[in-house]
Amino acid sequence: MILGRSLTLWTGAVAAVLNAVVLANIVVLTGDQVAALNGAVFAVLALLATSDTLSVAKGSAAAARLAARQANA
Secondary structure (H helix, E strand, O other): OEOOEOHHHHHHHHHHHHHHHHHOOOOOOOHHHHHHHHHHHHHHHHHHHOOHHHHHHHHHHHHHHHHHHHHHO
């Protein structure tokens, strides 16, 4: 998770923005270049999403949610 959102959401958002920029001819890239750029960005996002720092933050947030539910029950 990155900023509390799933990796799938971030990769889809990045792909959508990159593809829209290419389709609008703001940046001129070939299909191979777009695919390579998508792959590189997705790899970096995957590394970030599985980093220990983010995992600890995710675990802390989950613990806080569970504690709040138990307090309200």
